[in-house]
Amino acid sequence: MKNDMLGVIFSENPEASMGELTSLRSLAAVPLGGRYRIIDFMLSNMVNSGILKVGITTPVNYQSLTDHLGTGKDWDMDRKDDGLYILPPKDTGESDVEAIGGIERLTGISSFLNKSQQEYVLVTDCNTICNIDFDKVLESHLENEADFTLVCTPVKDLSSKDVRKHILLNVDDDNNVTDMHIYPGRQVTDLSYMHMFITRRETLMELVEYASTHGKHQISKDILLPAVTNDQVKVCAYNFTGYRKKIDSIQSFYKANIDMLNKEVRDELFGLSVDKPIFTKIKDSVPTKYAKTAEVENAFIADGCKIEGTVKNSILFRGVHVGKGATVENCILMQDSEVMENCLVENVVFDKGVILRSGKKLVGQDTYPMVIGKEIVV
Amino acid sequence: MRSKECVAMILAGGQGSRLGILTQNVAKPAVPFGGKYRIIDFPLSNCAHSGIDTVGVLTQYQPLELNTYIANGQPWDLDRTNGGVFVLPPYTSAEKGEWYKGTANAIYQNIGFMEQFNPKYVVILSGDHIYKMDYNKMLTAHKKANADATIAVIEVPWDEAPRFGIMNTDENMQIVEFEEKPENPKSNLASMGVYCFSWDVLKKYLMADEADPESENDFGKNIIPAMLGDGLKLMAHRFDGYWKDVGTIQSLWEANMELLDDKPGCDLDDDTWKIFSRNPIKPPQYVGATGSLKNSYTTEGCEIYGKVEHSILFEGVTICEGATVKDSIVLPGAVVNSGASVNKAIIGSDAIIGDGAEIGSTADDANSDYNNTKICSADITLIGPGIKIGNEKKVAVLSMVTDDIC
Numbered sequence: 001m002k003n004d005m006l007g008v009i010f011s012e013n014p015e016a017s018m019g020e021l022t023s024l025r026s027l028a029a030v031p032l033g034g035r036y037r038i039i040d041f042m043l044s045n046m047v048n049s050g051i052l053k054v055g056i057t058t059p060v061n062y063q064s065l066t067d068h069l070g071t072g073k074d075w076d077m078d079r080k081d082d083g084l085y086i087l088p089p090k091d092t093g094e095s096d097v098e099a100i101g102g103i104e105r106l107t108g109i110s111s112f113l114n115k116s117q118q119e120y121v122l123v124t125d126c127n128t129i130c131n132i133d134f135d136k137v138l139e140s141h142l143e144n145e146a147d148f149t150l151v152c153t154p155v156k157d158l159s160s161k162d163v164r165k166h167i168l169l170n171v172d173d174d175n176n177v178t179d180m181h182i183y184p185g186r187q188v189t190d191l192s193y194m195h196m197f198i199t200r201r202e203t204l205m206e207l208v209e210y211a212s213t214h215g216k217h218q219i220s221k222d223i224l225l226p227a228v229t230n231d232q233v234k235v236c237a238y239n240f241t242g243y244r245k246k247i248d249s250i251q252s253f254y255k256a257n258i259d260m261l262n263k264e265v266r267d268e269l270f271g272l273s274v275d276k277p278i279f280t281k282i283k284d285s286v287p288t289k290y291a292k293t294a295e296v297e298n299a300f301i302a303d304g305c306k307i308e309g310t311v312k313n314s315i316l317f318r319g320v321h322v323g324k325g326a327t328v329e330n331c332i333l334m335q336d337s338e339v340m341e342n343c344l345v346e347n348v349v350f351d352k353g354v355i356l357r358s359g360k361k362l363v364g365q366d367t368y369p370m371v372i373g374k375e376i377v378v
Numbered sequence: 379m380r381s382k383e384c385v386a387m388i389l390a391g392g393q394g395s396r397l398g399i400l401t402q403n404v405a406k407p408a409v410p411f412g413g414k415y416r417i418i419d420f421p422l423s424n425c426a427h428s429g430i431d432t433v434g435v436l437t438q439y440q441p442l443e444l445n446t447y448i449a450n451g452q453p454w455d456l457d458r459t460n461g462g463v464f465v466l467p468p469y470t471s472a473e474k475g476e477w478y479k480g481t482a483n484a485i486y487q488n489i490g491f492m493e494q495f496n497p498k499y500v501v502i503l504s505g506d507h508i509y510k511m512d513y514n515k516m517l518t519a520h521k522k523a524n525a526d527a528t529i530a531v532i533e534v535p536w537d538e539a540p541r542f543g544i545m546n547t548d549e550n551m552q553i554v555e556f557e558e559k560p561e562n563p564k565s566n567l568a569s570m571g572v573y574c575f576s577w578d579v580l581k582k583y584l585m586a587d588e589a590d591p592e593s594e595n596d597f598g599k600n601i602i603p604a605m606l607g608d609g610l611k612l613m614a615h616r617f618d619g620y621w622k623d624v625g626t627i628q629s630l631w632e633a634n635m636e637l638l639d640d641k642p643g644c645d646l647d648d649d650t651w652k653i654f655s656r657n658p659i660k661p662p663q664y665v666g667a668t669g670s671l672k673n674s675y676t677t678e679g680c681e682i683y684g685k686v687e688h689s690i691l692f693e694g695v696t697i698c699e700g701a702t703v704k705d706s707i708v709l710p711g712a713v714v715n716s717g718a719s720v721n722k723a724i725i726g727s728d729a730i731i732g733d734g735a736e737i738g739s740t741a742d743d744a745n746s747d748y749n750n751t752k753i754c755s756a757d758i759t760l761i762g763p764g765i766k767i768g769n770e771k772k773v774a775v776l777s778m779v780t781d782d783i784c
Binding site: 033034035073260261263266270272277278279282284286287288289290291292294295296297298299300301302303304306315316 | 412413414452453638646647652653654655657659660661662663664665666667669670671672673674675676677678679681686690
């Protein structure tokens with residue numbers, strides 16, 4: 001059933017560095033998992049949670065994202081009341097995206113927030129993939145009579161390099177967040193904030209207004225941390241224990257894809273048994289054709305592919321062609337890319353429409369996959 | 379309502395009784411085909427690509443699944459503000475209520491629907507053929523010839539001609555005679571059941587046909603002969619692509635298997651003429667370490683751990699480790715458990731084949747209680763939708779299984 005909550009998704013995350021994959025598209029529009037884009041997970045979660053109005057901020061390079069989302073009909077978000085809103089930036093004269101924080105983004109969409117009718121708002125980054133029921137988060141928010149509810153997840157044994165990417169929370173027995181460590185040098189607690197929070201829409205608007213008129217930029221540092229340290233404000237945690245993967249680098253992107261070769265991950269992430277599917281743009285591709293010469297082992301393959309060679313431990317997007325005698329191993333081949341006859345590719349990520357001519361060999365490192373940019377012919 | 383130059387009407391009320399258990403609860407146009415399609419996707423997609431955006435679908439037999447499938451017509455771009463797709467079941471009126479008595483009567487009963495759009499032309503289609511056809515070309519030919527009716531025809535092998543409605547034409551392709559299933563055909567141009575009529579002419583003939591109590595209210599038997607008898611200008615429009623009637627289990631199986639040919643007659647992988655369908659919301663297919671697929675067609679949501687050869691798997695099918703599937707069609711959601719073997723069979727939606735079971739068995743001790751050579755031929759075995767076959771059970775070749783075998 002519908003609930004009284006508005007969704008806001010940031011389509012960019014300045015902390016993510018995806019190299020070639022985001023040179024032509026926003027982070028939210030990066031293809032993932034054979035037939036999806038990163039945004040599909042967060043947007044589907046919101047739709048499945050009964051959220052009927054979602055705004056997506058789009059600071060740069062948003063053409064591929066708007067192509068993908070269209071009117072929102074593949075998510076059933078093409079509505080008269082509410083529905084999907086793509087929120088392009090206001091022209092502030094600022095060209096440096098990195099310098100713009102979440103506060104500026106929310107300020108930029110103040111009229112959208114202002115015009116919305118919903119009592120509550122859920123604000124999230126786009127680049128964590130998981131299958132989460134936000135209706136339960138809202139339920140917990142109401143039950144706790146919280147001013148803010150932060151979604152967090154258990155983490156353990158973070159390396160000193162990794163821990164600097166986390167915001168760690170101290171939570172007491174009553175689910176109250178008592179302290180917050182933003183990008184700490186060592187692992188001080190074992191709960192990490194997932195960059196998703198719920199608050200009242202009007203509260204958010206007031207805080208954003210205050211923060212932006214006081215030269216503040218960061219939601220975590222300038223809105224959430226002051227709330228946590230203010231005794232008058234009740235900040236609670238919602239502990240999400242399911243599969244989740246944050247995509248902020250080529251390695252984590254590669255790992256998130258490869259994780260889908262695991263049945264438990266697939267079953268949970270794609271929500272098949274609980275009827276919380278991940279929606280995406282429909283392409284009407286034909287079924288995948290396996291030729292007499294196809295050898296396929298441990299592979300996740302979308303529709304519209306034509307497989308004549310060998311494919312192992314790989315993810316193939318829609319419309320990929322693997323020629324006779326070719327071997328594809330530990331690869332992620334995006335839409336309409338082609339590996340011609342007798343090629344060998346290992347540990348490689350092909351962006352959309354890459355063509356590898358007959359007999360070529362491309363081998364990346366297993367610790368750092370090679371990325372071939374969009375529509376390059378090798 | 380805005381005027382439309384051309385409205386299409388799809389006859390989708392037929393039972394398709396020769397498909398046996400497959401059409402027990404669904405109308406034939408809703409029968410799955412080719413891995414991710416239903417038969418009706420073909421005429422609907424053809425309409426979309428031909429620029430016909432107002433389509434009536436006449437339903438009668440078991441319409442629930444077909445209605446749900448078509449719904450608002452969105453997959454075929456038929457969710458229009460002006461026009462779109464309309465499901466038209468039989469209805470009652472102040473005077474009487476009746477079923478669709480025949481193809482012509484079904485259209486007659488919907489004269490009111492078509493009149494709303496004030497059409498110049500009406501295209502009548504059947505919902506049970508596999509083909510890709512540009513109806514607009516036919517309409518253009520119809521207009522150019524200044525014809526009263528234009529009938530699409532396809533050349534069939536001479537020895538098969540006696541099974542079809544045959545059009546005898548003059549050198550200008552004008553139809554001079556129509557023969558239904560002639561013993562000694564004079565031509566091998568068969569009617570495809572695709573008609574284009576000038577609406578004012580058709581309307582007159584539909585009314586006259588309805589007034590005739592002797593009429594069977596059928597296009598082939600009554601309307602076309604009546605028009606020919608009155609000397610109207612009926613043109614044959616030659617179609618030279620792939621066209622297949624999938625009215626029997628054998629022809630359905632063959633049409634599916636032909637998709638696996640090196641150069642399939644009906645190439646579905648055609649960006650200029652995509653066949654649209656209502657897509658399942660499922661993740662990509664997964665092929666496990668023990669899985670293998672050769673010369674097969676599979677789609678989203680499948681999990682394959684067994685061996686699949688020369689087969690078509692629909693969405694959400696699971697083939698477990700050690701199972702083999704050969705020369706078969708496995709419909710949505712079916713499960714073939716460990717060690718089972720499926721040979722030249724059609725497995726109905728959501729059917730479950732037990733561990734080590736054998737479908738299409740030629741062993742002497744195989745269960746032949748469900749032998750049905752009226753429906754099944756060419757050594758094809760048919761397992762009904764939702765049927766469970768117990769572990770180690772052997773189902774004899776040419777069976778049509780309609781109950782669980784435990």
